[in-house]
Structures are given as C-alpha cells and as structure tokens.
Amino acid sequence: MDILELKKMANDIRQRDLRAVFEAGAGHIGGEMSVTDLLTALYFRILNVDPKNPTDPKRDRFILSKGHAALALYVTLSKRGFIDPEEISTFLKPHSRLNGHPNRNKVPGVETNTGPLGHGLPIAVGMAKAAKLSGDTWRTVVITGDGEMQEGSNWEAIMAAAQFGLDNLTLIIDHNRLQQGARLADTNNIAPLPPKLEAFGWAVEEINGNDMEEICAALDASKVVPGKPRCIVAHTNKGNGISFMSDNVAWHHKVPDADQYKQAMAELEEAVS
Amino acid sequence: MSNLSEAKLHDCRDAFTQTLEGMAATNQEIVAVCNDSVGSSKLNGFKDKYPERLVNVGIAEQNMIGVGAGLANGGKIPFVCGAACFLTGRALEQIKADVAYSNTNVKLVGISSGMAYGPLGPTHHSTEDFAWVRAIPNVPIVAPCDSIETAAAVAYAAETTGPIFLRLSREGVPDLLPADYKFELGKAVTLKEGSDVTLIANGILSVRAVKAAELLAAEGISARVLNMATVRPIDRDAIIAAASETGAILTCEEHTIFGGLGSSVAEVVVETVPVPMTRLGVPGIFVPTGTASFLLDEFGMAPEGLAASAKELIKKKKA
Ligand SMILES: Cc1ncc(C[n+]2csc(CCOP(=O)(O)OP(=O)(O)O)c2C)c(N)n1
Numbered sequence: 001m002d003i004l005e006l007k008k009m010a011n012d013i014r015q016r017d018l019r020a021v022f023e024a025g026a027g028h029i030g031g032e033m034s035v036t037d038l039l040t041a042l043y044f045r046i047l048n049v050d051p052k053n054p055t056d057p058k059r060d061r062f063i064l065s066k067g068h069a070a071l072a073l074y075v076t077l078s079k080r081g082f083i084d085p086e087e088i089s090t091f092l093k094p095h096s097r098l099n100g101h102p103n104r105n106k107v108p109g110v111e112t113n114t115g116p117l118g119h120g121l122p123i124a125v126g127m128a129k130a131a132k133l134s135g136d137t138w139r140t141v142v143i144t145g146d147g148e149m150q151e152g153s154n155w156e157a158i159m160a161a162a163q164f165g166l167d168n169l170t171l172i173i174d175h176n177r178l179q180q181g182a183r184l185a186d187t188n189n190i191a192p193l194p195p196k197l198e199a200f201g202w203a204v205e206e207i208n209g210n211d212m213e214e215i216c217a218a219l220d221a222s223k224v225v226p227g228k229p230r231c232i233v234a235h236t237n238k239g240n241g242i243s244f245m246s247d248n249v250a251w252h253h254k255v256p257d258a259d260q261y262k263q264a265m266a267e268l269e270e271a272v273s
Numbered sequence: 274m275s276n277l278s279e280a281k282l283h284d285c286r287d288a289f290t291q292t293l294e295g296m297a298a299t300n301q302e303i304v305a306v307c308n309d310s311v312g313s314s315k316l317n318g319f320k321d322k323y324p325e326r327l328v329n330v331g332i333a334e335q336n337m338i339g340v341g342a343g344l345a346n347g348g349k350i351p352f353v354c355g356a357a358c359f360l361t362g363r364a365l366e367q368i369k370a371d372v373a374y375s376n377t378n379v380k381l382v383g384i385s386s387g388m389a390y391g392p393l394g395p396t397h398h399s400t401e402d403f404a405w406v407r408a409i410p411n412v413p414i415v416a417p418c419d420s421i422e423t424a425a426a427v428a429y430a431a432e433t434t435g436p437i438f439l440r441l442s443r444e445g446v447p448d449l450l451p452a453d454y455k456f457e458l459g460k461a462v463t464l465k466e467g468s469d470v471t472l473i474a475n476g477i478l479s480v481r482a483v484k485a486a487e488l489l490a491a492e493g494i495s496a497r498v499l500n501m502a503t504v505r506p507i508d509r510d511a512i513i514a515a516a517s518e519t520g521a522i523l524t525c526e527e528h529t530i531f532g533g534l535g536s537s538v539a540e541v542v543v544e545t546v547p548v549p550m551t552r553l554g555v556p557g558i559f560v561p562t563g564t565a566s567f568l569l570d571e572f573g574m575a576p577e578g579l580a581a582s583a584k585e586l587i588k589k590k591k592a
C-alpha cells in the first residue's frame with residue numbers, strides 16, 4: 001500500500017475500534033489509538049505474513065506486547081484477512097475468541113498470549129535468536145508500551161539481545177508518555193529512552209509514531225544495522241486522532257458515552273474526507 | 274428467608290481503603306505501595322491525604338514486593354497493593370524469599386482477585402493464588418466475604434506483626450456478617466446452622482452458598498454454611514465438626530479446584546473424618562471469555578447449581 005492508502009486504512013481501523021469499544025462498553029481506547037498507525041504500517045507494508053498460511057515457518061514474527069490494545073490488533077488482523085470482520089462485534093462477549101488480551105491458540109496471526117506487561121520482548125529475543133540459529137532471514141518486530149518499559153524483564157531482554165547481536169530484531173516503543181493512572185513523568189520517568197538503549201548496545205532511531213511516512217521509512221528493511229538490535233522510539237499520542245482523548249490520561253480505558261462517541265466518530269470521518 | 278437478593282452491594286475495595294486511611298491517620302508507619310494501580314486499588318483518597326506515604330514504583334511488581342520488604346525492614350508497615358494476578362504470579366519468588374522466608378512485616382493486598390477482570394481473560398485472573406501462596410510457609414491467606422470482614426481483616430493485618438496475603442474482590446457483595454464482627458485468623462464463621470450437608474466458601478462465593486442453603490431449606494434439606502475466609506492456616510476444628518456432624522462437605526471457590534480452599538478442606542477430611550466431598554471452582558482450564566458472574570454460573574456455582582450439587586452429594590452419604 002502507498003502512504004495515502006495506509007493512512008485511510010489506519011483511519012478505518014480507528015473507526016472500527018472506536019465502535020467496538022463503544023458497543024462492548026470496554027477496551028483500552030487510548031493505547032489503541034496511539035498504536036494504530038504502527039500496526040497498519042506493519043501489517044499492510046512491512047511484515048511478510050500470509051493470512052492463508054498464518055503459521056508459515058518463514059513468516060515475519062510480530063508481538064503486540066502491550067496486549068491490552070488487543071482490539072486494535074484484532075481489527076487490523078480482520079482488515080488483513082486473518083479473521084472475519086464480522087467477528088469484531090463479538091469482542092468481549094461470552095465465549096468469544098476475542099477477549100481483552102490476544103490468544104494465539106484461538107486467533108490466527110497472534111504469535112503469543114500477552115496481557116501481563118513485560119513479556120513480549122524476551123519472547124521476541126528468543127524468536128530472533130531462533131532465526132539466527134536456523135540461518136533464516138525472517139524478521140521479528142515487537143511493540144511495547146512506554147509504561148511497560150518499567151518492567152525489569154524488558155531490560156534483561158535488552159541486554160541479551162545486544163549480547164546476541166540480534167540485528168534481525170526491532171523493538172518499537174509506543175512512547176505516548178502516559179501509563180494507566182498517570183503520566184510516566186509523575187510515576188517512574190524512564191525518559192529519555194534513546195540514550196538508555198544506546199548505552200545497552202542498541203541502534204536507536206526516534207520518529208513520530210503517528211506519522212505514516214516516518215513509520216514506513218524507519219521500518220524499511222534497509223535500515224538494518226549489522227550486529228545490533230534496533231529500537232524505534234515512536235513518539236505518539238495516547239488517544240491519537242480524537243481531540244478530547246489525545247494526550248489525556250483519563251482515556252486509558254474509559255468508554256465514551258453516546259455524545260462523546262458521536263463526536264469522536266465525526267472527527268475520524270472528517271480526517272479522511 | 275433473608276433478603277439477600279435486595280441487600281445493598283458493596284465493593285470491598287472501599288472497605289479496605291477506608292480502613293487503611295483511618296489507621297494511617299494515627300499510625301505514621303503505615304504506607305501503601307503500588308504498581309501504577311492507584312485508581313484500581315482505590316488509593317486516590319490515601320494519596321490525597323498522605324501523598325508522601327504512597328509509594329508508586331511504576332509497572333514493576335518484582336520491584337514492588339522487594340521495596341515492600343525493605344520498607345518493613347526500615348520499620349514501616351507496608352500495604353503492598355496490586356491486581357492479585359500480577360502481585361502473586363509475577364513476584365512469587367519475591368514473596369517467598371523477601372516476605373515469607375525473611376519473615377518481613379509485609380501486607381500483600383491482592384486487588385480484583387479471582388475472575389473479577391472477567392473478559393480481560395485468564396492473564397488477568399488470579400485463580401491460582403491460593404495454591405501458589407499456600408505452598409509457601411509463613412504467609413496467612415485471607416479472602417474476606419464482605420465489606421465488614423474486609424475492614425476487620427485489614428485492621429487485624431495492621432495490628433499483627435508478620436506477613437499476610439489479603440485476597441480482595443471488586444465484585445459487589447452484600448454484608449453477611451454483623452457490624453460488630455471481630456476477625457480471628459484461622460477461624461471459620463458459621464453463617465447458617467445445618468445438619469444434612471455443609472457448604473464451605475469464602476470471598477464472593479459465601480453469599481452464593483447462603484442463597485443455595487436457602488434453596489435447599491425450601492426443599493427440607495438442612496445445610497450448614499461456613500465462611501472460611503482463612504485458607505491458611507485452615508480451620509481444622511470446623512472442618513472436623515462439619516464432617517462428623519453433617520456427613521458431607523461441598524466447597525466452592527473463585528479459584529482452580531487444584532490446591533485452593535477445596536483442596537485444603539479435603540486434606541483435613543481424608544486424614545480425620547473421611548466423608549463424601551464435592552469441590553467446585555474453576556475446573557482446571559483456561560476459562561472462556563465472560564464476566565466473573567457468568568463464569569461462576571457456568572462452573573455450577575450459581576445458587577441453583579450449588580444446591581443441585583449438594584443434593585447429589587447427599588445421595589453419596591453413608592447410610
Ligand atoms: C505485569 C502487569 N502489571 C500491570 C498491568 C496493568 N496494566 C495494564 S495497561 C497498564 C498501563 C500500560 O501503560 P503503557 O505501557 O504506557 O501502555 P499504553 O500507554 O500504550 O496504553 C497497566 C499498568 C499489566 N497488564 N501487567
């Protein structure tokens with residue numbers, strides 16, 4: 001897809017996500033809106049994955065470590081053909097495959113069951129190491145939240161990845177500056193992230209993670225730095241695309257009321273017209 | 274017949290924080306420790322009143338328990354609060370080494386335990402925590418049944434030196450115990466006398482057990498109901514009395530049937546007065562999507578389901 005098509009797709013995904021949160025009466029809308037552009041670029045431009053063969057051993061591996069944004073992943077997977085778009089309306093309903101955190105044993109395209117924060121990156125290190133051991137060229141990409149980076153397990157994995165020279169691994173940090181209850185700055189401020197990753201031996205790039213051109217450029221395979229794992233610090237806005245949610249800590253998992261829903265949907269529709 | 278169905282429902286987290294804030298006013302050593310969970314642990318009031326005594330370590334549970342142990346070593350009384358699933362599962366070795374083995378004065382407060390997070394799925398359920406923590410020496414485990422018992426257990430924890438795990442819910446429950454109830458560790462409370470069978474429960478299952486006993490009473494079956502908030506140390510005397518006096522025991526819990534309340538009761542029963550038992554709970558699976566109440570009903574723990582299981586169990590009693 002070209003940049004314009006990707007932007008339209010991201011907008012579509014945001015609209016479907018918003019509607020599903022409104023209808024289910026639950027979801028993590030802030031973190032879903034911040035990560036949507038990244039998911040769109042990955043699934044419609046970057047990742048070598050095939051909905052007809054979701055377990056192809058040569059596929060690229062992707063992990064949404066911030067599993068609470070599962071709905072954004074489900075909608076993206078449905079647009080990409082991994083699951084039936086109709087199924088999104090079952091989100092959180094009794095016996096649905098689509099619960100609040102992704103399950104690889106139920107949902108095709110999901111690589112690992114996330115939800116507890118700080119699990120995705122160690123698993124991604126294992127995946128990238130496996131590709132190296134087999135001499136395969138597939139890539140591993142993992143997205144974490146920025147609050148999630150407070151978990152110590154991530155830093156254990158960061159050290160291991162550098163030691164193993166995993167240049168086939170890309171970590172994207174969805175740096176929206178907010179966590180569940182407050183801003184990172186008022187909780188446990190781990191910013192600035194780039195010098196920390198660099199000190200641990202990673203190649204680091206900073207981008208606007210809600211800008212499709214910058215995302216696609218940063219994720220291009222040509223950006224590989226031989227011998228080093230890469231980290232993309234993606235500066236995003238939590239609630240991006242919806243004015244009253246944007247950069248507002250209240251919207252971690254709040255659900256819009258009918259008026260807010262109407263306004264949010266109108267803003268998203270306006271953005272593509 | 275009680276009016277349980279019309280009774281006002283309480284979120285036990287409120288009883289927890291009100292008690293904590295009240296004690297913190299007179300006891301300067303009380304501190305709260307959390308993991309980006311100020312809101313979900315209902316600590317906003319505590320934060321407003323005692324901002325310097327709220328220690329929020331960020332999303333870092335292993336660190337949180339270690340920090341709690343250090344605070345206790347420095348003379349503080351830390352109430353370490355977090356979603357029960359992460360508090361126990363993520364930091365179990367810290368609980369073992371830093372809290373239990375080191376015997377530090379840490380109060381572990383598991384919030385939204387059991388399946389309270391419902392459709393967020395098994396990663397967010399804590400239905401293994403009785404078993405995990407019970408396997409570790411030195412940590413009493415308490416799952417209060419209502420807001421009165423929650424307040425009493427929190428006060429007990431603050432007044433008593435040593436580790437404890439308080440397993441709290443967020444599901445609304447009516448008050449079952451009298452307002453002047455005094456919590457005693459390891460002592461079950463008889464919610465209803467009975468002679469044909471005993472129902473043993475704790476946490477949010479106790480009210481369901483009482484309702485089941487009322488259904489059974491309407492059919493002429495006399496069911497005893499024990500609220501067994503303390504899972505460790507288990508109340509052996511109450512279990513032995515129930516086995517010898519009623520001849521059959523049904524347990525129910527918001528936990529896997531492996532290693533929790535039912536297992537604890539069965540261990541006593543087989544070694545003392547063996548009688549037929551039924552253990553209800555999560556049947557050893559990763560549960561499907563659904564709310565806590567939906568899932569409890571699915572697993573036969575609606576009052577009607579409990580009553581039906583009790584009737585089946587009574588048939589197995591020795592004549
Ligand atoms: C181990 C663990 N602890 C706590 C939580 C509860 N929790 C869910 S989302 C969240 C905040 C995440 O913040 P961040 O990583 O910045 O994500 P985003 O801002 O993208 O939503 C927390 C604390 C969890 N899911 N896992």
Ligand SMILES: [Mg+2]
Pocket residue numbers: 145146147174175176177178179
């Ligand atoms: Mg964030």
